[in-house]
Amino acid sequence: xxxxxxxxxxxxxxxxxxxxxxxxxxxxxxxxxxxxxxxxxxxxxxxxxxxxxxxxxxxxxxxxxxxxxxxxxxxxxxxxxxxxxxxxxxxxxxxxxxxxxxxxxxxxxxxxxxxxxxxxxxxxxxxxxxxxxxxxxxxxxxxxxxxxxxxxxxxxxxxxxxxxxxxxxxxxxxxxxxxxxxxxxxxxxxxxxxxxxxxxxxxxxxxxxxxx
Numbered sequence: 145x146x147x148x149x150x151x152x153x154x155x156x157x158x159x160x161x162x163x164x165x166x167x168x169x170x171x172x173x174x175x176x177x178x179x180x181x182x183x184x185x186x187x188x189x190x191x192x193x194x195x196x197x198x199x200x201x202x203x204x205x206x207x208x209x210x211x212x213x214x215x216x217x218x219x220x221x222x223x224x225x226x227x228x229x230x231x232x233x234x235x236x237x238x239x240x241x242x243x244x245x246x247x248x249x250x251x252x253x254x255x256x257x258x259x260x261x262x263x264x265x266x267x268x269x270x271x272x273x274x275x276x277x278x279x280x281x282x283x284x285x286x287x288x289x290x291x292x293x294x295x296x297x298x299x300x301x302x303x304x305x306x307x308x309x310x311x312x313x314x315x316x317x318x319x320x321x322x323x324x325x326x327x328x329x330x331x332x333x334x335x336x337x338x339x340x341x342x343x344x345x346x347x348x349x350x351x352x353x354x355x356x
Contacts (some may be wrong), residue, residue, distance in 0.1 A: 185211055188226050188346070195348035200341035207342055227346050228283050231306065234339045235276045238313065241332050243270035248329070261323050265316040272312040279305040302350045310340030 189207030196202035211217045214229045245265045252259040282302055317333040322328055 146185075152323070152345060184220065185217060185226065188223060191341065192345040196341060196345035200344075201337070202342045202345050206338070207346070209337065210342060223346070223349060224283055227302075227343070228280065229234070230339075230346050231276055231280055231283065234309070234336070234343050235273055235280075237339055238269050238272050238276070241329075241336060242266060242273070244329065244332070251263045258323060258326075261319045264319050266332050267331075268312045268316040272309040273310040275305055275312070279309065300350055303344065303347050306340075306343050306347045310337070312338050313337055319339055 156304060176224065185208055186204070189211070191202045192207050193202055193204045210230055213233055217229050220226045220229065245262055249259060249262040249266060252262055277300060282305065288304060313333065313336045317330065317337060320330040321332055323330070
């Protein structure tokens with residue numbers, strides 16, 4: 145009886161130790177793992193929502209869901225990483241839209257108003273991708289809105305680049321709004337505009353000239 149009682153006590157002690165160890169491990173994982181990263185993304189998106197314009201307001205939920213499209217968002221260490229992800233997502237969508245425009249342009253009759261408008265959209269989209277490539281390079285040369293870069297342009301040029309790319313996307317939308325039969329392309333442009341506004345809001349902290 146005494147042996148059985150002793151065995152039970154020892155077994156219970158082992159269970160408690162294992163449970164405590166597992167709890168500690170889980171807590172440590174929460175501190176250094178995905179939950180903390182999730183909190184970081186939410187905070188960045190909360191700031192982006194605050195920084196977004198009243199005309200093109202970006203919600204925190206839209207920001208989080210968009211960045212979550214890229215699994216690398218879970219590994220983001222700072223704002224720069226998130227902006228890089230946002231820029232890549234925007235660029236990918238613009239490239240896809242540009243491909244559709246090129247296909248439509250190929251089927252359009254030369255000299256028609258539709259062909260002319262599609263050509264303008266093609267130029268705007270291609271220029272936006274080029275500017276986003278420049279933004280991507282600038283971001284990789286910087287380690288955050290607080291500056292510290294030794295080479296390259298100051299970090300406060302970044303919002304200009306991202307904003308310019310977003311504006312080029314909007315210009316295409318202005319062309320599409322009166323184009324008959326192109327409602328799907330116009331709707332896609334609206335979605336691109338939302339992504340552009342999101343990136344402009346995300347990169348807003350780089351405007352802080354006092355940190356450069």
